[in-house]
Amino acid sequence: MSAPVPAPSVAPAGLALDVAALRAEFPVLRQRVHGKPLVFLDSAASAQKPQVVIDAERRCYEEYYANIHRGVHKLSQLSTEAYEGAREDVRRFIGAASTKEVIFTRGTTESINLVAQAWGRKNVGPGDEVLITALEHHSNIVPWQMLCEERHAKLKVAPIDDRGVVILEEFEKQLSVRTKMCAFSHVSNALGTVNPVKQMTAMAKKRGAVVLVDGAQAMPRIPLDVQDVGCDFYAFSGHKAYGPSGIGVLWGRRELLQAMPPWQGGGDMILSVSFGKTLYNELPYKFEAGTPNIAGGIALGAAIRWLESKGMERILAHEDAVLRYGTQQLLKVPGLTLVGTSPEKAGVLSFVLAGIHPHDIGQVLDAEGVAIRTGHHCAQPVMDRFGIPATARASLGVYNTNEDLDALVRALGKVREMFG
Amino acid sequence: MSDLRELYQEVILDHTKKPRNKRVIADATGQSHGVNPLCGDKATVYVKVEDGRVVDVSFDGQGCSISTASASMMTEAVRGKTAAEVETLFERFHALVTAPSDQAGQNAAPELGKLAVFSGVCEFPVRVKCASLPWHTLKAALTGDDAVSTE
Incomplete structure (x- = not known):
């Protein structure tokens, strides 16, 4: 086949x-x-799945499932090809420069935690600041709180007005040379507010901050080009985009990802292991320890192609x-x-x-x-x-x-x- | 699903719209604050105990109809009871609202009295916490814990 x-x-x-x-x-x-x-009317929590997505996951298990990146045998090759094909689907859909910048995670929450821990622990120190906004989902608050507590940094919050719009003047005022990370959602899950992410990113970059955009609600609704947004990280989930749960994406700029230490250790994220020294794998595998949600990734690819077809x-x-x-x-x-x-x-x-x-x-x-x-x-x-x-x-x-x-x-x- | 009226019985709607004993007891001997983080219900229960018996009990806060009616009817049901009797009544109430849904209301203990109208709750598992929050909070007020959470 x-x-x-x-x-x-x-x-x-x-x-x-x-x-x-x-x-x-x-x-x-x-x-x-x-x-x-x-x-x-509950798709912001999780969206339903079209037949092509259900079929993609079913076909994987019925026809060619095996572990990826490992076997010389036919099924492993087919699974690897399909999984890496889905990575290319993601890359194309979000306008990323390379599939090396597309990391599969369990979802938006894990993507943000990955950045908060792998990037944050290395780059945020005592007295530094992380800026978020008042309309964030808990998953774009708590990982930064945990980081700030651990690193003795300060979490700052840009306010919103009575309509639920981020007050941009206040947002800009809260940015400082100490702002190491600026994280905000593209679309608010509780209010529906669409943030001017390009403008906010430009403001934050001007002060030298690294920018993460939580795209969980935006990715299935708004045409996306991460390079045009100008941010450094963009996170989203498969299940809100008509794909399976348990699979999501972190996109990050290659130079940032390369400079980051690995997050979790295990199989697939290594080139070679001895008890003396382990050589880490190249991007994106450095951040993908262990056997991933293979069929889920493949079905996410199907969901993305379905979105593109519409x-x-x-x-x-x-x-x-x-x-x-x-x-x-x-x-x-x-x-x-x-x-x-x-x-x-x-x-x-x-x-x-x-x-x-x-x-x-x-x-x-x-x-x-x-x-x-x-x-x-x-x-x-x-x-x-x-x-x-x-x-x-x-x-x-x-x-x-x-x-x-x-x-x-x-x-x-x-x-x-x-x-x- | 059975009729929604099984859940929202007239007595419950009446207590929702006109909650009894929704006030602060200034000289309470115990009080506790209960929260149900899932739906944002918040209830403070005040209790005044004399000679080992509840002589006055009230609640304040905001909640859905089930938690409001449960608090309201609870304040009527426990007056005059000892802490041990309140505990027993709570156990009966808890068994009522957590019964398997195919046995809804079949084993309502006679001492529950009017509280038996909450038998429909067992068919709506997410509402069990709403119905039991005031009771957990009362129990905490009686034992001296100042805060409880359903989570």
Whole structure:
């Protein structure tokens, strides 16, 4: 058999997304929940998977699975080719210069921890500063807190305004010659705010900081070119991009990655080992100790090719239209307040209903077949900023339509009937 | 799923909308602060014990309907009881809300009284912590712990 590495397909230009056809590619969306058609509005937590992704993982296990980078036998070669093919898919998708800069991890969280530990421990010292923003997910707060505690450095936080927009003047003011690392999200998971990452990166670089962008929410929604953003590290997860969970990516600039010590030790990350000395492997394998999520990586490649076949520009346009429609409809719901009203927004509609706890909203919506997330969305400082314990969050995937938002608004009527 | 009304029974909605004993006891002999980090529920429970019995009990804070109603009904249920009796009642309540869902309400202990309306909670596992948070907090207030968390 031939290597299972299909060529990338390019979306035909100019046509709008055929969402009805696209929805049919997602087996999970065909079901009813509690007797109602499933309306899935929780893709910011994790997105559903199209058939091609499910098939890619299944084919790997059914047809050619073996460990990679090891065997001379046929299956190992096929698996290696498919896994490295996925790395090339990632490289192309994010506009990286080389596959050596594409490190497979378990997800965004592991990618950020890798940088905080392998880069941070070497480059951040007593009195140095790490700057983040007030809208970060816990995974872009806690690794830096741990680093700062260990290295006696200071964690600084750029504030956001009442719309959930980073106050750029304050952000710039907080940058100093002591700022070694500046880390911020591309799109906020709790508020939907799209940060001006190119501008923020330029500000931070001007002060000599290294920049990490948390792209977990942005990567499946916004066309991406890491070289154009200008950052040094970009992190994202497979599972929010219609791929499997347990696989993600850290992209980093080659010279930075080369200067970093390895993170975890083990197999695959070495060239040679003796009890006296170990020679580390070249990039990207230096950071990939142990047998990775092979089928997951391959399926992530399939997810990326699937995104490319739809066209990121068209995905962005579609989600933006649904987001705008949903915003208009939600604002008509009595007692509803949107949390996060940035003019630049993607994917997320976070809200509260006067006098009704988000947990109860989520429960009644579930009974109507509408799946949303309720709680603090792993962004407790954001909740504190707005003085609320939690929000209800409807978040979009490429498969959502205006009808899904209509169903949400109808179900919110039921919530008000019960608790109003 | 069974009807949502199994969970949100009229009595529960009534206590949600009009919580009883939602106030501060200035001369409380014990108080504790409970949080449920998952959903952001926060409850402070105040208790006043005289001669080994709960003579007054109240709560304050913010929470979902299940935790609010549970706190409200708990304050009505434990008045006049000893710490040991409160503990036993909590055990019965906990067994009620964590029962296998196919046995919902079948083994409600008679001493639960009105608290039996929480039998529907067992069919919604993520809500168990909401229902039990006020009880954990009361237990801590009685034993002198000033904070509890469901995590």
